[in-house]
Amino acid sequence: MRGYFAVGSEGLSKTMNLGTLMRTAHAFGASYFFSVDADPRLGKALKADTSKSPDHLPYFAWSSPEEMAFPRGCKLVGVELTDDAIDLPSFGHPLQAAYILGPERGSLSPEMQARCDYMIKIPTQFCVNIGIAAGIVLYDRYRVHGKYAERSLTAGAPKDPMLEHVHGAPIFRSDRRIPGTQTP
Template sequence: MNDLSIFFLSRQILALYCPPQIVRGFFVEREMSVIIGLCNPKSPTNVGGVMRAAGCYQACAVRYSGERYDRAVKFQTDTKNIQSKIPLTAMVEITQDLPSEIKIVCVELAEGATPLPEFIHPEKALYVFGPEDGSIPQEIVNQASEVVYIPTIGCMNLAASVNVLLYDRLAKSKLDIDHSQRILSSRDVKNRLKFKRADQPAT
């Protein structure tokens, strides 16, 4: 059973035992089926950072190919224990077992790539990233619906690139977010900071 099958099975199980409004609320930001694909990642720290990003931006799964990560399997950067909530799955081929409606989007410094600020994200996507010390294989690029690049000077590390890509997707989305509640639910319990604009009326 692949990671997407587990995801949809969990929804069916929740539907049996939870009120509809709870099920809708839990899955509302995951309906777009955002999957992160890592080609032969090397650094456990970077994979941990990717898992943290996946949790923050509510990707539904992370998959990876190659054997280097498995040889350095114990990572400590995932301080929120995101792997217990988001599947991290080893794949022989990073694009295997994808439903037809999921578009493959490679994030790479490739000739002909679309600048990320100009890119319109598909509703459902597998975002593929190359390794820290290499590039996405050409055969995977050939399968892609789109190739995008992040127009920085030089290249960022793997985890930073995933964070920027997912933030761009969030910033361009039309999700109805209660920002006050999002701040309260995301911040540290010791954080009591408030900001009042100079032109804001007194309450």
């Protein structure tokens, strides 16, 4: 998949949800995981994370949105069911992104929403579990930035398979030649 991404949550309070989020982030190839203002009782009891993602993903814990620090060029994408959020199926995922989801029984704080470069929503009638929401968003990112054949407009497999990339010969834009190569 092209680019990189991170997954995080604000105000997380349930151990099983932390484990599910970390496992989902790990499964989809996240570069790191983060939390903001998480319940300190979460500890290391990640019962839902059978992939042992802390061994594979760096984990950053910040106490407030102001403390968050992301790599240059990384866009913060809030996932929240608000009227003005972009519908997920219409969203163009940034190559460098950090996705932040709200708490189990609440919404992203106004401070967090103000920090977000984009707000997206899963077009459902009501909020879904945080782990399910993360899985849906990351699957959509995978579809956008993964290397797959175009989806068929009719039922079934794609009509045209994805073409393999073909590497061509070097293109020389001057008379300069690479040492050790022969001139034609």
